Structures are given as structure tokens and as C-alpha cells.
Amino acid sequence: MTDAETTPTTSSPGGSTDSTVEPQxxxxxxxxxxxxxxxxxxxDKPKFAAFVQKVIDLDVTTPGNPMLTFEELPIPEPKVGDDVLARLRSTxxxxxxxxxxxxxxxxxYGKSLRDLVKIRAGILPRVPDVVVYPADEDQVQAVVDLLVESDAVIIPFGGGSNIAxxxxxPPAETRTVVSLDMGRLDRVVDVDEDSGLARIQAGVLGPDMxxxxxxxxxTMGHFPDSFTHSTLGGWVATRSSGMQSDKYGDIADITRGLRVVQPGKKIVIRPLPSTSTGPSxxxxxxxxxxxxxxxxEVTVNVHRLPEERLVLGYLFPSWSAGLAAMHAISVSDASPSITRVSDAGETAFSFATRKKSSGLSSVVSNGLMAVLKRRGWDLDQVCLSFIGYEGGKDHVARQRSMVKKIVSEHGGIVLGKGPGELYDQKKFDTPYIRDxxxxxxxxxxxxxxxAPWSKLKGLYDNVVASAHRAFDQIGVKGWIMCHLSHSYHSGACxxxxxAFKQDPHEAIAQYDxxxxxxxxxxxxxxxxxSHHHAxxxxxxxxxxxxxxxxxxxxxxxLFDAADPGHHFNPGKITG
Structure with missing residues (x-):
């Protein structure tokens, strides 16, 4: 688990986004x-530098490399007619x-590695010409109608966290490109308490919702890694999954009703529990x-806040044992909200990113590892797991008991609340380490x-081997690690x-x-x-x-029929 903190940053290249004239x-x-x-x-993480040096031959104690400042970016002038601009402002x-x-x-851009490499290097083949912030659905309709009539391109924008x-x-797009930011549509409109349904505007960020x-x-119970900086509409548009999808389902399960603006009309999907009305x-x-x-707007399933919420840490002697335990849990009567297990590589990474421990916690940690070693565990192969529970106290107690039995049958042990609480606190911080x-x-x-359970271990082995062949091909020392993040009846994610150290002149080619x-x-x-990144x-x-x-x-x-002029986010999904 990484640790993002509020600290003075020396790597910021200036141009704070606070200057954007949309305070809301x-x-x-x-x-x-x-x-x-x-x-x-x-x-403050004593093992981190040595770990990174070992696995990708990178000295993280050196200062960050300079990047272009905002003032140095080669930003082209906007390509938009005065008439279109005037009509947008009037609307x-x-x-x-x-x-x-x-x-x-x-x-x-979004926030993929490719996006960040390009923006930091000032690679800007096409920049939106205009950014607009409608206040409600009527304004969205007016903007869409105006822009389609003007043969412009519309790119809906939520939180900007997408990494796909x-x-x-499109780099070669010659028409006016408008980014339609949904950030002002940020309210929970209504909750149908009898049905457990909530009408929510699509531009709301996860924490605000x-x-x-x-x-x-x-609660909606949907917590993707990007939760802090992503929106409900973005989750729907990319088929997002959250950390508690084992209990609440992914966004496709949660979403019941929708309102979608198209040129001159709206698609309205009523929030019915189930229908037989042709292709969905x-x-x-x-x-x-x-x-x-x-x-x-999206109408979603919501649930009463649980009486108890608990995330426990577990340890398995091997990746195979951890996968087998997650499979056994998925077909048992247990119904946890989180089933997650890391392979040995990711477990080592998690241990390397811990802050310095002292006192009793350090003694307990060291003592546990000594005991496991005496039991015959290979400490280089141990796998860390987090399993979560929600509901009434009796329900949580029964779930814990069932899962503990399954974990024990697969050679695992319970670490307790401490690691689980730390995971819960830091679960949205991981993306900061990429920067x-x-x-x-x-x-x-x-x-x-x-993939299905029957293919999961073979897939894992093939991916790891393929990544290492790719590292060898580009001549770098690379690292790959993995966790199982969501369990289903037939398989898992x-x-x-x-990670690897890049040649600054071949960064994107190596990444590819x-x-x-x-x-x-x-x-x-x-x-x-992709399971949930789109x-x-x-x-x-x-x-x-x-x-x-x-x-x-x-x-x-489907896309050609719905949008023959290719006005809506052209080039995505099908190219």
C-alpha cells in the first residue's frame, strides 16, 4: 500500500488548475x-528505496527529473468560429x-501512462478548442444541438481519470472540438426509499455523491480506485467496478435507469427491476x-448504511493457495464485500511501502514471520489478502467464521484488523506513486x-512470462505484480x-x-x-x-447508426 500525503511538492511544473474559472x-x-x-x-518508508533499486534498478533517492512548465507547453490557438463561441456563451x-x-x-488527456508521458513532454497533436460547463440537462441538450448543427466534435468529460x-x-480532427464537462451536474436529485433507488446527476464526483x-x-457501495477523482457518469460510460463489487455489483449491476442526450432528443431508460424488451x-x-x-442522469441501486463494516488482513503461503481460497469463498455460502489477494511480488511491494514500525507492532510482525518460517513457509512466496464484510453484527460474525474456515483449509492465517484498516485508509492513494x-x-x-477460474492460474503465468520477455526485448530490468480484485461465480479479475526504467528518448515505444x-x-x-478500465x-x-x-x-x-456524423467522441472503442 502506498502513502500519499499533503506535502510541499518541488516537482510541480506550475500552472495550478486552481486558476480554472469554474470554482464549483x-x-x-x-x-x-x-x-x-x-x-x-x-x-518515511525505510525499505522502499532498496526494493525499487533491486527490482527495476532505479535510485529513487535522486531528485525528480525536470519537466516542461505549463508556460513551455506548445498550446495551439483554439479553432472555433466566432458565431459558435457567441452562441455557446449566450446559452x-x-x-x-x-x-x-x-x-x-x-x-x-486522461491519466494513462501514455497520457502523462505525452503531456509532460508537450506532445499535443490536438487540444480541445473550447471547454463548456452546462448547469442542467436542458443546457446539455442546447449545447449538443448547437454543436451537431455546427459539425463540431463533442467529448463528454467527467473527472478526467480514465486510463484507456x-x-x-483524434489527432487529425479538423473540426472544432468541444470538451463538455459535466462537473456542475453534481446532485443527488431524489431517493426512492421504498425501492432503494436514487436519481443522481451524472457529473457528481464519488466523494460528493x-x-x-x-x-x-x-450508500451506493461503489468505490473504484479512482473514486476520489471520478464521476458517476464516467463510471457508467466505462463499465466501472469498485472495490466492494463482490457485494454491491459493478456499475452495470447498480445502474437501473438512464437519461442520455442525443441531437434533438433524449434516451430515457426507466429504472425497472427487470424487463423483456428486446436487446437492452x-x-x-x-x-x-x-x-x-x-x-x-443515472438512477442507481442504493443500500442502507451497514451496521458494521470490517476489512481483515490474511496471509497465504502461496499464490496458488490464495487463488484457491478465493475460488472456494466464491462458491460457498459466504458473501463478503471484498475478496482480494496479492501475489508474492505485490505482497513484497506492500511490505516495502510500509512506514517504519516500532514498538509492539514491530515485535509482533517480526515474531509472526519467525513463526511462519519455522512452520516451513517460504517467506518470499507469502501472499497478502484483504477480505471485507458488511451488514448486521451477527451477519458479519457468521461471514468471518465461514471465511476463516476456508482460509485455514487453504493454509492461510488471519492477520486481523490492523492491516485491513490500513488498506481501507490508503486504498485510493496508489495512483500517486506512478507520478x-x-x-x-x-x-x-x-x-x-x-477470466474463468479454470483459466486464471494459466493466464497469470502467461502474462508474467510475456511481460518478462518484453522487458528483455527492450533491454530493461522490469517488474510485474498482480492481485485478484473481484470474484464472481465463474471467475475473477x-x-x-x-514498472521499468525508461529510456527518455524511447519512452512511449518501450511502453508499447x-x-x-x-x-x-x-x-x-x-x-x-479489460475488466473495468474500458x-x-x-x-x-x-x-x-x-x-x-x-x-x-x-x-x-451501432455507433455509425446512432451518430452518422461522428460527432460524439469519435475514434474510441472501435477506432
């Missing part, structure tokens, strides 16, 4: 994850239509990445997939993290070699191209392999 809407740094003043630090109010450089740069290339304007729901005694239009919109219109590594010339990124090897191994091993442009080349050529053709036909 929060934005991340233009050059990295999160907000200014919050960053990963290593000096929304002048203060909600932006052509200033900071607004446009903040909305140019779903936000970048949960705060509003919690005040009424409800709701499912067509889920994961559509803005290509079918602008999602303005820290990138500052020092190393690529760190993720790829995730899902495996989430891989990889490694990323492609991992993604190709997913397909060849029976997995999907397709975008990053994964589009594997779409036909995943869905079959006929399936990809059907999807392309």
Missing part, C-alpha cells in the same frame, strides 16, 4: 494524478465557456464512452482482465501492475512493447481485454479478438 468544479493536476500539494513520499453564460490554455490542457485513452481528441447519500442514511438499450449505453450521447516514478524516469502502469505483450497474453490465455484507444486493437470480428462489426454499426 474540481480538477486534477494537468501533469499528474490528484491535486496540487498531495504526492507520494518515500523518505451557458460567458463564465461557463472557456478557451483559456489551462482549461483546454486539463481536458486534453477515452478522452483524447457518497456524502449526499450518507446524509440520508444510504441500457446495456448499449453502459461502456459506450460517450459515443452514443451525453449521460446526464513519483515517472518523475524519476520510470514507467509504472496497470492492465487488468477477467486479475489486476497487474508493471510491454503493454502490448501483456494485453496479447490476456487474449491468448482466455481473458478479456476500451478507449488503448485497447481497441484487441476488440475483434475479444468480441469476434462479427461482434466488433455489430458494435461499429
Amino acid at each position: 468544479v474540481k480538477h486534477m493536476k494537468w501533469w499528474g494524478w490528484g491535486v496540487e500539494g498531495v504526492s507520494f513520499r518515500h523518505d 451557458l453564460g460567458e463564465q461557463h465557456v472557456h478557451t483559456d490554455p489551462m482549461s483546454r490542457i486539463v481536458h486534453t 485513452g477515452s478522452l483524447e481528441p 457518497e456524502k449526499q447519500l450518507n446524509a440520508r442514511g444510504w 438499450v441500457r446495456e448499449m449505453i453502459l461502456g459506450s464512452e460517450g459515443r452514443l450521447g451525453v449521460i446526464t 513519483f516514478l515517472l518523475d524519476r524516469g520510470a514507467a509504472g502502469d496497470v492492465s487488468e482482465t477477467a 486479475l489486476y497487474f501492475t508493471f 512493447v510491454v503493454k502490448s505483450a501483456i494485453q496479447q497474453a490476456f487474449i491468448e490465455s482466455g481473458g478479456t481485454l 476500451v478507449g484507444t488503448e485497447h481497441a486493437r484487441w476488440l475483434a479478438d475479444d468480441l469476434s470480428p462479427a461482434g466488433a462489426e455489430l458494435m461499429g454499426g
